[in-house]
Structures are given as C-alpha cells and as structure tokens.
Amino acid sequence: MDAETYVKQLATAARAAAAELALTRGAQRNDGLCSAAAAIRSAAADLQAANEKDLARKDEFALTDAMVDRLTLTDKRIEGMATALEQIAAQDDPVGKTISATNRPNGLRVEKRRVPIGVVGIIFESRPNVTADVAGLCLKSGNACILRGGKEAMHSNQAIATVVREALTAADLPADAAIMIDRTDHDIVTAMARAEGLIDLIIPRGGERLIRAVVEAATIPVIKHYAGNCHVYIHSAADLDMAESIVMNAKCQRPGVCNAAETLLVDAAVAEDFLPTICHKLTDAGVELRGCQRSRKLFKGMKAACEDDWRTEFLDLILAVKVVDSLSDAVTHINTFSSAHTEAIVTGDLAAADEFVARVDSSSVMVNASTRFSDGGEYGLGAEVGISTDKLHARGPMGAEDLTTYKWIVTGRGHVRT
Amino acid sequence: MDAETYVKQLATAARAAAAELALTRGAQRNDGLCSAAAAIRSAAADLQAANEKDLARKDEFALTDAMVDRLTLTDKRIEGMATALEQIAAQDDPVGKTISATNRPNGLRVEKRRVPIGVVGIIFESRPNVTADVAGLCLKSGNACILRGGKEAMHSNQAIATVVREALTAADLPADAAIMIDRTDHDIVTAMARAEGLIDLIIPRGGERLIRAVVEAATIPVIKHYAGNCHVYIHSAADLDMAESIVMNAKCQRPGVCNAAETLLVDAAVAEDFLPTICHKLTDAGVELRGCQRSRKLFKGMKAACEDDWRTEFLDLILAVKVVDSLSDAVTHINTFSSAHTEAIVTGDLAAADEFVARVDSSSVMVNASTRFSDGGEYGLGAEVGISTDKLHARGPMGAEDLTTYKWIVTGRGHVRT
Numbered sequence: 160m161d162a163e164t165y166v167k168q169l170a171t172a173a174r175a176a177a178a179e180l181a182l183t184r185g186a187q188r189n190d191g192l193c194s195a196a197a198a199i200r201s202a203a204a205d206l207q208a209a210n211e212k213d214l215a216r217k218d219e220f221a222l223t224d225a226m227v228d229r230l231t232l233t234d235k236r237i238e239g240m241a242t243a244l245e246q247i248a249a250q251d252d253p254v255g256k257t258i259s260a261t262n263r264p265n266g267l268r269v270e271k272r273r274v275p276i277g278v279v280g281i282i283f284e285s286r287p288n289v290t291a292d293v294a295g296l297c298l299k300s301g302n303a304c305i306l307r308g309g310k311e312a313m314h315s316n317q318a319i320a321t322v323v324r325e326a327l328t329a330a331d332l333p334a335d336a337a338i339m340i341d342r343t344d345h346d347i348v349t350a351m352a353r354a355e356g357l358i359d360l361i362i363p364r365g366g367e368r369l370i371r372a373v374v375e376a377a378t379i380p381v382i383k384h385y386a387g388n389c390h391v392y393i394h395s396a397a398d399l400d401m402a403e404s405i406v407m408n409a410k411c412q413r414p415g416v417c418n419a420a421e422t423l424l425v426d427a428a429v430a431e432d433f434l435p436t437i438c439h440k441l442t443d444a445g446v447e448l449r450g451c452q453r454s455r456k457l458f459k460g461m462k463a464a465c466e467d468d469w470r471t472e473f474l475d476l477i478l479a480v481k482v483v484d485s486l487s488d489a490v491t492h493i494n495t496f497s498s499a500h501t502e503a504i505v506t507g508d509l510a511a512a513d514e515f516v517a518r519v520d521s522s523s524v525m526v527n528a529s530t531r532f533s534d535g536g537e538y539g540l541g542a543e544v545g546i547s548t549d550k551l552h553a554r555g556p557m558g559a560e561d562l563t564t565y566k567w568i569v570t571g572r573g574h575v576r577t
Numbered sequence: 578m579d580a581e582t583y584v585k586q587l588a589t590a591a592r593a594a595a596a597e598l599a600l601t602r603g604a605q606r607n608d609g610l611c612s613a614a615a616a617i618r619s620a621a622a623d624l625q626a627a628n629e630k631d632l633a634r635k636d637e638f639a640l641t642d643a644m645v646d647r648l649t650l651t652d653k654r655i656e657g658m659a660t661a662l663e664q665i666a667a668q669d670d671p672v673g674k675t676i677s678a679t680n681r682p683n684g685l686r687v688e689k690r691r692v693p694i695g696v697v698g699i700i701f702e703s704r705p706n707v708t709a710d711v712a713g714l715c716l717k718s719g720n721a722c723i724l725r726g727g728k729e730a731m732h733s734n735q736a737i738a739t740v741v742r743e744a745l746t747a748a749d750l751p752a753d754a755a756i757m758i759d760r761t762d763h764d765i766v767t768a769m770a771r772a773e774g775l776i777d778l779i780i781p782r783g784g785e786r787l788i789r790a791v792v793e794a795a796t797i798p799v800i801k802h803y804a805g806n807c808h809v810y811i812h813s814a815a816d817l818d819m820a821e822s823i824v825m826n827a828k829c830q831r832p833g834v835c836n837a838a839e840t841l842l843v844d845a846a847v848a849e850d851f852l853p854t855i856c857h858k859l860t861d862a863g864v865e866l867r868g869c870q871r872s873r874k875l876f877k878g879m880k881a882a883c884e885d886d887w888r889t890e891f892l893d894l895i896l897a898v899k900v901v902d903s904l905s906d907a908v909t910h911i912n913t914f915s916s917a918h919t920e921a922i923v924t925g926d927l928a929a930a931d932e933f934v935a936r937v938d939s940s941s942v943m944v945n946a947s948t949r950f951s952d953g954g955e956y957g958l959g960a961e962v963g964i965s966t967d968k969l970h971a972r973g974p975m976g977a978e979d980l981t982t983y984k985w986i987v988t989g990r991g992h993v994r995t
Binding site: 178181182261263267269276277359360374375378380381382398401404405407408409412494512516517518520521522523524525526527528529531532533537538539549550551552554555556564565566567568569570571572573574575576577 | 596599600679681685687694695777778792793796798799800816819822823825826827830912930934935936938939940941942943944945946947949950951955956957967968969970972973974982983984985986987988989990991992993994995
C-alpha cells in the first residue's frame with residue numbers, strides 16, 4: 160500500500176478514537192494510564208525479548224555505543240516507563256479547564272475552555288521509552304496519537320505499543336488512541352506531515368535533518384524540537400565563584416543532553432581573572448576547549464574556534480569559548496548563533512539581568528542558574544513531550560497542557576445580533 | 578531583485594525593528610498608536626487620492642461591485658481606522674504579563690512571561706483598512722510586521738503605511754516596525770512563507786486558494802484564517818420562536834461575512850412544525866433555499882441541494898437546509914462539512930447542549946445564540962487580527978494577546994543541578 164493511503168487509514172482510525180476520547184472523563188483516562196503502567200511491569204520479559212531483536216541488528220544499522228545505550232531497555236528503564244505513566248496519571252487534568260469566562264454587557268456568556276487538540280503525530284528516533292511517555296501524555300490530554308519511531312527500535316516500540324493498546328482496551332478506552340506505525344520507509348514521514356484534516360499537529364523529535372525534512376514537507380502545523388546550542392555568559396558584575404560552579408555544572412554534569420552548555424561567553428572586564436581558572440578546571444575535567452583569539456591569549460591550551468563551533472551542539476565534553484566586550488555583544492552572539500533553547504547569565508547586577516532577559520530571544524533564560532534546569536520536571540510540569548524551540552503554541556518544555564487547544568463556548572438565551 | 582532577496586532584505590529590517598520594540602514600554606507603543614490615529618485623520622485627503630488611483634483600475638483587475646465596495650476608502654472608513662488605533666491603544670498591554678510563576682522546592686523561581694513573537698507576516702486581500710488595523714495590533718503587542726496586500730489596493734495600502742511609518746518615527750519608534758511590501762508578484766508570498774529565522778509567523782487572510790498556496794510553500798508557522806461555513810442546528814427540544822429569530826439573524830443580518838450561517842440543520846422531531854414556517858420567512862427575506870430530499874417534501878419552493886452546497890460558504894442570501902434524525906447526525910454532518918469556524922445549537926435541553934459543545938470540533942460553539950456573535954469585538958477582545966480556523970496557538974477570534982508568545986525566566990542564586 161502506498162504510504163499516503165496507509166497513513167490516511169491509520170489516521171482515520173486515530174481520529175475516530177480521538178472523538179471518543181474527547182467525551183471521556185479524566186478519571187477514566189487516568190485508569191487507562193495506571194493500567195498501562197501495570198501492564199508494562201508485567202510484560203517486562205516480553206519487552207526485553209523484543210528489545211534483544213533490535214539490539215541484535217545494531218551492526219546492520221551501524222549504531223554507535225551511545226545509540227545502543229539509548230536503545231537498550233534495562234529493568235530500570237522499564238520501571239521508569241511504568242512510573243512515568245503513574246506520574247502522568249497523578250497530574251492535574253488539563254482538559255476542561257476554563258481559561259477565561261466573561262459575561263458580556265448584553266448578557267451573553269463567553270467562555271474559553273481547554274479541549275484536546277485531536278490527533279497528534281510524533282516522529283522520533285532511537286529511545287523506545289518515548290513510545291510510552293508520549294502515548295501517556297496524549298491520553299492524559301485526551302488526544303489520540305500516531306507514533307513513528309526509528310527503524311533501529313522497531314521491535315521494542317511495537318512491543319510497548321501493543322502493551323499500551325491492550326491496557327487501553329482493558330480500561331474501556333479505544334485502542335486506536337495509541338497507534339504505532341509499523342513501517343519505517345521515509346514516505347511515511349511525508350505522508351504524516353501532509354495528512355490535513357486527519358492529523359492536527361506533528362512533533363518531530365530527533366536530529367536536525369529529520370526535523371528539516373518534516374518542516375519542508377508539512378502542510379499541517381509542526382512544533383519543532385531543535386537541538387540545544389546553549390550559552391553561559393559571565394557578566395562583568397558576576398560572582399566568579401558562582402560563575403565557576405555554574406559553568407562546570409552546565410558543561411560537565413551531563414554533556415550529552417540538550418540543556419548542557421556549548422559556548423561560554425566571558426565579559427572582557429573579568430576575562431583575565433576568570434578565564435585562566437575556569438579553563439584549567441574544565442581541562443582537568445576532560446573538556447576540550449575551542450577559543451577565540453582573545454581567550455587563547457589568556458589560556459594557552461586551547462584550539463582555535465572556527466565559526467562552525469559557535470553553531471554546534473557538541474553533546475560532548477567540548478566547549479567553545481569567547482571573550483565579548485559587553486552584554487550587548489553577548490546578546491548579539493547568542494541571537495546569531497543560538498538554537499533558541501536556553502541561555503544563562505551570571506551577574507550580580509539587576510539591570511544587566513533584566514536587559515539579558517529582555518533581549519535574548521530563547522525559550523528559557525536563566526539568571527544565576529545552570530542551563531541544566533531547562534526541563535519539564537524541573538519547571539514543575541511533570542513529564543514532558545519535549546522542549547520546543549518554536550515560538551508558536553508552545554515554547555520551551557512542553558507538558559500535557561500544551562497538548563490542548565481551546566474552544567469558545569458562547570451561551571445566550573435567544574441572543575441575536577443587532 | 579529576486580523575490581527571496583527582496584523579502585530577506587525587508588525582513589531583516591523588520592527583525593532589527595522588532596528587537597528595538599521588544600525593549601519599549603507599553604506607554605510608548607500606545608503613543609505611537611495615538612500618533613498614527615491622528616496622522617491618519619490629517620492625511621485623509623491624501624489617502625483618498627491614493628484610493629482614487631486604485632479605484633481607477635477596477636476594470637483592469639475585473640473587480641466586482643462587492644470588491645469595489647471593500648476597496649473604497651470613505652470618510653467614515655478613514656475615521657474608523659483612526660478610531661480602531663485609539664481603541665487598540667486603550668486596551669491592556671499584553672506584553673510582560675506573568676502567565677504563571679512558581680518557586681520550586683529547591684528555591685529556583687520559574688516564571689512564564691508574555692513576550693512579543695518578533696516579526697509577523699500578514700498576507701491579505703482587498704480591504705485597505707487591514708493595513709492600519711494589523712500594523713496597530715502588531716505594534717500594541719511589540720511585534721514588527723511585514724504586510725503584503727492585494728494588487729488592487731496597492732496605492733491605498735502604501736499611502737496608509739507611509740502615514741503609519743511617519744507616525745512611528747515621530748513617536749521615536751522604528752519605522753520598520755511596519756513594512757508594506759510594494760511588489761505584488763506571487764513569488765513574494767512564497768518567499769515570505771519560507772523566510773525562516775526572519776519572519777516568525779505568517780497569517781494569510783483571504784480566499785481559500787491564497788491560504789492553500791501559503792500553506793503549501795511554508796516552512797514557518799502559519800495560522801490559517803479559512804472561511805466560515807457555519808451551521809445552525811435546531812434540536813428537538815428547541816423553543817421554535819427562539820430558533821426562528823436565531824436562524825433569521827444568522828442568515829440575513831449580514832450575509833456577506835464569515836460568521837453568517839450557511840446551513841440549517843433541523844431535527845426530524847420538529848421539522849414538520851418548524852421547516853415550513855422558517856422557509857416562508859427566509860424566502861420572504863429573499864433567501865434562496867437548497868434543501869435535502871426530506872426538507873423539500875416539507876417546503877416545496879426549494880431547489881435540491883448537491884453535496885457541494887454542504888461545503889460552500891455562500892456569503893450571500895443562500896441557505897442549505899437539511900433534516901437530520903438526531904443530535905448525533907447533526908454533529909457528524911458538521912464535523913464532516915464545516916470549516917471549523919462557528920456552529921450553533923438551539924435547544925432547551927441541557928444534556929443536548931453539553932453534548933453538542935463537547936462533540937462539535939469548531940472554534941466557537943453557540944448555545945441559543947446567533948453565529949453572528951463569533952467576533953473579537955463581541956467576545957471582548959477589542960480589535961482582532963482575524964478569526965483563526967486552526968487549533969494551534971490561537972483558535973477563533975485572535976486579539977493582540979494572541980500575537981505574543983512567552984519566555985521562561987528562571988532565577989537562582991548560583992543554583993546547579995545535582
């Protein structure tokens with residue numbers, strides 16, 4: 160079957176499930192989540208058997224060690240999926256909340272009320288736990304989802320989806336609220352991105368190439384989750400001890416994630432005091448430094464940075480370093496090279512903090528805190544769909560509420576317009 | 578110059594203006610709005626002279642009488658533009674509002690604060706007042722805008738934009754906060770829809786063909802403003818006098834606008850009582866009726882409706898009529914054929930109203946009120962950008978607040994993640 164017909168068929172089933180879900184109560188959806196959590200725990204052996212099949216093909220797909228690590232379903236990760244579903248069940252119900260309600264002068268009542276979006280399409284890569292997390296967040300918010308995972312995780316994803324679908328049926332919810340696509344040809348991605356009237360939103364999570372391909376093909380709304388090229392700027396009025404601990408944390412605590420720092424900007428006024436010390440510490444921690452000309456004068460053991468280094472999300476123990484003459488230069492550098500994910504300033508100067516917050520055009524701006532806090536859990540959202548680098552609809556960490564839209568409900572007593 | 582280079586050049590100027598605007602205070606932007614209002618009043622003669630040039634070409638562009646009417650800048654319409662700008666100035670400032678703020682258990686303060694989107698691109702057709710309205714709403718919300726109007730209104734649009742830009746300069750605001758594109762080749766539309774990193778959002782307002790073309794080309798987010806194929810459903814428990822006055826109002830009070838009704842659905846239980854009377858009234862009011870087989874049995878003077886009639890926004894004194902067996906059938910018809918704009922139910926039955934509200938997948942759902950109330954002004958939003966038929970970011974009437982996004986501002990005292 161061609162990809163377009165195949166996606167239409169699945170999306171039509173998802174749409175019917177979404178219409179059913181829109182009429183369910185939160186308690187019933189929470190039961191579904193808890194029953195899925197229990198089912199995942201009981202099916203642990205089956206899930207690991209499916210996972211073994213994927214892992215056996217690691218050479219065929221030329222997976223790196225990091226990719227194999229992400230793909231592997233350990234006991235701890237399976238328990239993690241179950242716990243995440245229970246945590247999602249425990250959250251407030253985002254559906255049905257009144258955003259605003261007014262009585263107009265003519266007596267008409269105008270209410271803006273949260274409702275599910277409908278059908279959400281998620282396109283993701285290696286981590287199989289995304290299947291359970293995203294299906295859970297969509298169910299919580301009353302949406303049906305169509306998932307398309309990476310080919311290297313196909314057996315694992317299918318096994319998890321089967322367990323979730325059985326749990327939905329057991330909770331008297333439509334199984335088609337969570338559909339895992341079992342084909343991995345790229346045409347499926349294009350067909351999903353063009354399924355107008357059937358899929359309401361596409362969220363691509365993965366590498367830049369995947370996201371670009373989705374955006375290029377799409378005729379339905381896309382919320383992009385680009386990488387995190389995050390910056391830490393040490394302002395002239397920074398407490399340098401604080402600066403040191405924030406830089407070390409932002410770069411070294413978990414270098415492989417999107418909210419780790421990739422570029423350090425140091426104000427010229429404190430560069431002489433700060434740069435040599437922090438560079439020694441970073442080098443001692445195994446970080447490779449790539450610096451501008453001025454920073455290389457202050458610390459010799461540094462390669463020269465090229466323009467590409469300013470744009471790169473290293474996801475590794477590598478840090479680009481630049482001396483800037485002012486807060487304004489730091490902001491210009493960030494707004495030029497950042498992926499608009501998360502940036503931090505370290506300063507004791509209130510006006511500088513305010514200016515940085517106002518001028519930096521990124522989803523999260525940290526004042527005297529590590530970029531590593533940019534995360535749905537840390538922000539109190541519970542589980543997250545991802546971290547949007549877009550400005551429309553949802554920006555930064557996206558929780559279940561961001562998977563809702565609203566409806567205007569207008570109630571009269573025979574009101575007509577004059 | 579090719580369209581892409583041209584748009585990039587203008588969008589880069591708008592982007593710089595947006596960065597400046599993001600740092601202005603609301604009072605300053607309001608001064609700009611009031612000074613633009615005053616400038617439009619003083620320039621009335623110049624605006625009408627420019628408008629004459631457009632009107633002189635009406636045969637060249639084969640404008641219908643309705644289009645000529647929309648294009649004409651009367652004294653009243655010029656005063657209307659000025660008044661709208663003053664009303665926008667008087668609204669609450671949407672920028673800088675705290676959406677939520679929490680202190681996390683670790684003492685980190687996490688705030689979600691409204692900020693401008695950046696650069697908004699608007700593509701619209703004949704009405705020149707859109708130039709002033711949209712530039713005003715963008716200025717209010719701290720956004721720069723790039724406007725591309727219809728070729729038939731080019732002189733009028735340019736003249737209005739020139740006045741607005743002079744007023745911005747006089748108020749010490751960047752003139753490039755409002756850029757009117759002076760080329761009307763279609764390549765400009767495509768280039769706008771693909772200006773990633775320069776334009777943050779495209780809003781096409783106009784015919785379905787224009788919107789489809791933008792969606793097809795776009796790589797940046799689009800908020801679609803499709804037509805209104807609005808329905809009124811008369812439930813079995815409707816007060817039939819109320820039903821009559823709502824139907825007459827929804828169809829006849831202003832048939833040429835998007836929130837007028839286009840299809841009447843009558844429950845079989847009340848069809849015999851209701852249909853003949855309402856059809857006589859509608860026919861007397863000059864409405865042409867196109868009915869299903871069952872409704873034609875109850876009222877003879879009706880053409881047969883074809884499937885296209887269920888899909889059509891007539892924007893005229895034409896109404897499609899259908900007898901349905903149940904609320905469920907009404908909902909199915911609406912969710913199949915509607916443009917997801919506005920639908921109304923007339924009923925005295927609370928459960929029926931609740932079910933209709935929950936199941937109809939449109940931006941506005943009216944209970945015992947005319948569809949004609951679906952409007953930013955009627956909902957208390959003040960001026961509106963338009964009525965979104967999308968579900969993402971903004972749904973239904975869009976006001977100045979819908980032209981904002983948010984930023985997460987996280988404040989610590991040297992917080993690092995463990």
